[in-house]
Amino acid sequence: MGSYQEANARERLQQLFDPNSFEEFLPPSQRVVSPHLGQLNAPVAFDDGVAVGRAKLGGITVYTAAQEGGFMGGAVGEVHGAKLVGLLRRAVRDHVAAVVLLVESGGVRLHEANAGLIAVSEVMRALLDVRAAGIPVVVLVGGSNGAFGGMGIVSRCANVVVMSEEGRLAMSGPEVIETASGVEEFDSRDRALVWRTNGGKHRYLMGDCQRIVADDIAAFREAAREALAALAGHQAELTLETLEAEQQMLDERITRFGALPDPVDIWSAMHIADAANIPMLDVDSFIAAAGQHRLGV
Amino acid sequence: METLNYRFEQGTQRLKAAPHVVGVVGSGNLEVLIEPADLGGACTIEITTAAVGFGPIWEAVMRDFHQRWLLADTRISINDMGATPAVVSLRMDQAVQTMLGGS
Numbered sequence: 001m002g003s004y005q006e007a008n009a010r011e012r013l014q015q016l017f018d019p020n021s022f023e024e025f026l027p028p029s030q031r032v033v034s035p036h037l038g039q040l041n042a043p044v045a046f047d048d049g050v051a052v053g054r055a056k057l058g059g060i061t062v063y064t065a066a067q068e069g070g071f072m073g074g075a076v077g078e079v080h081g082a083k084l085v086g087l088l089r090r091a092v093r094d095h096v097a098a099v100v101l102l103v104e105s106g107g108v109r110l111h112e113a114n115a116g117l118i119a120v121s122e123v124m125r126a127l128l129d130v131r132a133a134g135i136p137v138v139v140l141v142g143g144s145n146g147a148f149g150g151m152g153i154v155s156r157c158a159n160v161v162v163m164s165e166e167g168r169l170a171m172s173g174p175e176v177i178e179t180a181s182g183v184e185e186f187d188s189r190d191r192a193l194v195w196r197t198n199g200g201k202h203r204y205l206m207g208d209c210q211r212i213v214a215d216d217i218a219a220f221r222e223a224a225r226e227a228l229a230a231l232a233g234h235q236a237e238l239t240l241e242t243l244e245a246e247q248q249m250l251d252e253r254i255t256r257f258g259a260l261p262d263p264v265d266i267w268s269a270m271h272i273a274d275a276a277n278i279p280m281l282d283v284d285s286f287i288a289a290a291g292q293h294r295l296g297v
Numbered sequence: 298m299e300t301l302n303y304r305f306e307q308g309t310q311r312l313k314a315a316p317h318v319v320g321v322v323g324s325g326n327l328e329v330l331i332e333p334a335d336l337g338g339a340c341t342i343e344i345t346t347a348a349v350g351f352g353p354i355w356e357a358v359m360r361d362f363h364q365r366w367l368l369a370d371t372r373i374s375i376n377d378m379g380a381t382p383a384v385v386s387l388r389m390d391q392a393v394q395t396m397l398g399g400s
Contacts, residue, residue, distance in 0.1 A: 008321050028330050029316035031374075041298050043347050043378050045322040046330050070321035 004142040004217045005166050009051055009066035012102050015217045016140075016224070017055035017064070024053040025090075026083060034077045036112045045071045048079040052087040057100065058225045063091040066102035069145035075109035076150060081119020088126035092133045098228050099130055099137045101158065106173065107149015120150030127157045131238050136160070136231040140220050141167040141209070146198065148173045159236055160227040161209040162220060163200035165283065169208060170198045196263045196279060201286055205267065207249060207296015214283045249296060270294075301344040301352055303359045308340045308369035314396045320388045327377040327385060329392040334372040346377035358382045362389050 004012060013022045026032050028046035037044045049071040055064050065087050067074040076084075084101075091099050108116040130137055139158040141147045146168030147155045155161055155169060163169060172180070174188035174197075187193060196202060204212040211227060213219035257266045267275035270293045281289060316332040334341075342359050373389070380388070 010318070027316065028318040028328075029332055038298075043298065043322050043345065043376055045328060045376055046318060046374070068321055070323035070326065 002217060003215050004140075004164060004220050005144050005215050007217060008070055009068040009102065009104070012217060013051060013053075013055065013064065013066050016102070016221045017057055017062075018059065021056035022053055022064070023055070024051055025087065026052065032079055032083075034079050034112065036077065036115065040111055042111060048077060048083065049074060050080045050083050052083045054096070055100075057098075057221070057228065060097050060228070062098045062100050062228075063087055063094075063096045064100045064102065067104045067143075067151070069104035069143040072106075072109055072111075073145045074103075074105035074143070074151070075107060076105060076116055076120050076123070077109040077112040078115035078119050080109070081116065081123055084123045085119070085126045088123070088130050091130050091135055095133075096135060098135060098231075099127075100224055100228075101137065101139045101155075102143075103139050103141055103147045103151050103155050104143030104145050105147060105149070105151035106145055107151055117150075120154070123150070123154050124157055127154060128238060131157075131159065131236045134236050136228065136234075136236040138162065138224050138227045138231075140224060141169050141200070142213075142215060142220060143167065146170070146173075156208065157238070159231055160211065161203075162211040162213060162223045162227060163203055163209040164213055164215040164220070165195070165200040165279075165286075166215045167200045168195065168198035169200075169203050174198065192279065193262070201278060201290075202263045202266075204286075205270065205272075205290055205294045206253065207294060210297070212283060212287065219283075253295065299346050299349040299352075301346070301355050303342045303344075303356065305340045305342075305359075305363040305368075306338065308338065308363070308367045308371070310367050311369050312371055312393070312396045314398070317392065317395050319392045319395055322376045322378050325379055325381065325384065327375055327380040327388055329388050330374040331392040331396055332372045332374075334370060336370050336372065338369045340368040340371045340373065342373045342375065344375040344377060346375075346379075348377070348379045354382060355385075358385050362386065365390070366393050368393070 033044040049068045052065040137158040139155045142164040177186040178188040203209040318330045320328040
């Protein structure tokens with residue numbers, strides 16, 4: 001097995017699920033491309049940057065989507081979003097066992113403006129409808145474009161988020177923050193700072209993702225299987241109690257850590273031994289060091 | 298954007314597999330969609346490229362490709378974002394090899 005980060009969306013689908021089990025809905029040969037990009041004289045992709053379909057994970061049929069970070073940073077346009085929404089609605093209709101989303105996206109495709117924004121909000125609603133139908137959703141984040149903007153929000157709507165350290169999850173991306181608030185606020189060229197802040201380890205410690213794995217497709221596969229097994233028999237729906245507990249966790253987080261300038265300061269405040277060395281740890285040592293210190297569920 | 302169309306006759310090799318796409322429409326890269334199609338024995342190639350004005354080079358690269366594989370009844374569609382000729386050739390060979398059962 002190889003690097004999850006370096007694989008493209010279709011390679012991930014082939015290698016993460018049971019061999020040859022991925023069956024695509026709306027494949028590239030149907031040429032359902034963006035109606036907007038052509039008008040802007042910009043290149044299109046035959047799948048509009050996302051492959052959707054069904055696949056087997058350890059013999060269990062799940063519905064899945066993989067965003068292609070190489071095409072416009074995985075950004076969500078009208079067709080791209082509609083494919084995600086269609087997949088999620090079909091998951092409800094077909095009472096599928098689970099949905100596994102391979103998210104890699106900078107968020108809304110700005111070329112498509114309001115159509116892209118509406119698409120992302122529809123994806124969120126459709127994902128919550130899937131959960132309300134009792135179907136668990138697992139999101140995997142390990143691509144070099146991370147999960148930002150609307151797709152960062154979509155990811156956090158899932159039951160479980162699995163990340164690698166190399167994966168990133170946030171609302172505004174580093175360059176957006178730097179542009180809006182200045183380099184003193186966030187230096188987007190400081191790669192160590194960016195990954196310390198948005199990367200999988202900090203997200204795991206903050207409770208924003210539930211599992212962290214090495215950058216390896218087999219490790220993501222195993223984590224997705226374990227997550228689905230652990231979710232079996234539990235309520236998949238997002239309840240008011242869960243939302244209130246999440247809100248309380250976020251309130252406590254901002255109270256405890258809101259004034260601290262760097263994730264290392266936060267890790268120290270969490271009483272993690274040798275906090276400055278956290279970015280150097282391999283994933284097993286990191287999970288051991290995180291131990292009972294991490295927040296969230 | 299520029300659209301280029303080529304049609305080659307006298308191919309002998311027909312592909313049996315289902316349509317397949319390789320590559321990604323990213324900077325310096327391209328996607329190649331390859332499909333069996335009833336084209337009266339021809340191999341057609343439609344290219345949509347972000348790099349305008351390179352028709353003669355595309356034509357040479359496509360001619361070489363056709364001579365390598367001599368495909369018949371095959372439709373190839375390309376979305377290109379400024380890939381170099383070497384990358385184009387490699388991707389197209391990858392597409393054919395995938396159809397022939399390689400990886």
